[in-house]
Amino acid sequence: MPGILPKTSARPGPGRVVLLGAGPGSADLLTVRGARLLGLADVVLHDALVGPDVLALCAQARLVAVGKRAGQASMPQDEINAKLVLAAQEHALVIRLKGGDPMLFGRADEEMQALEAAGIPYEVVPGVTxxxxxxxxxxxxxxxxxxxxxxxxxxxxxxxxxxxxxxxxxxxxxxxxxxxxxxxxxxxxxxxxxxxxxxxxxxxxxxxxxxxxxxxxxxxxxxxxxxxxxxxxxxxxxxxxxxxxxxxxxxxx
CATH class of the missing domain: 3.30.950.10 (Tetrapyrrole methylase, C-terminal domain)
Structure with a gap:
């Protein structure tokens, strides 16, 4: 199956994924660690509510919109999981950028299970809820x-x-x-x-x-x-x- 994104480098194993909290909306409410990681990312899969000021912090990265909005047509969670796993297999640093905090109403459990099943290393960086x-x-x-x-x-x-x-x-x-x-x-x-x-x-x-x-x-x-x-x-x-x-x-x- 073709990848969703072009490879940037060849590596012996999968890249690393960060489930990152974007905070409530304003870019200056991101954590320092979160902003630093965004500046290093190869790919950022972001929620619909993540605004342009936050996305400007990862201008070097390939952006993939995977937003889910209540009551609106949105990407199924299984498809988001698949894109996240595939991106990690093709890139060194993949960020799943979530509004607020990943661990509060952020569907982090489903995505962590998908990453664990695929053997992909990940970490969670909290955000201001x-x-x-x-x-x-x-x-x-x-x-x-x-x-x-x-x-x-x-x-x-x-x-x-x-x-x-x-x-x-x-x-x-x-x-x-x-x-x-x-x-x-x-x-x-x-x-x-x-x-x-x-x-x-x-x-x-x-x-x-x-x-x-x-x-x-x-x-x-x-x-x-x-x-x-x-x-x-x-x-x-x-x-x-x-x-x-x-x-x-x-x-x-």
Missing amino acids: TAFAAAAASRQPLTKRGVARSVAFFTSTNGDGQPEQTSLPSCDTLVQYMGGREAIQTAERLLAAGKSPEMPVLAVENCSLPQQRILRLSLAELAQGRLEQLRQGHSGPVLVMAGWAMQVRPSQS
């Missing part, structure tokens, strides 16, 4: 003494053939990744479970990018679809944080 960048951008800590001492990251997005998630984590602060329309159902479930309609909710769209927007609303407003109304005419990934730690401080008013 969007929840931390969103908390920093909004100046709302995810934990707060006397108010919130537990945090849960979750998503309602399921893979093909997987059962729908019907339960929610039980903790003080809920952080929902890919939380656009799905966040409305989350709010409905929280209200049905007895949570206060006044519970503060904070949504961050396009976190860390120039077009970032921070939206504040209540749990009741979220359940009523207010978030979708506020986002009309806008597009971009949304992270939703709910809990009393999101309450506006008097100095923020």
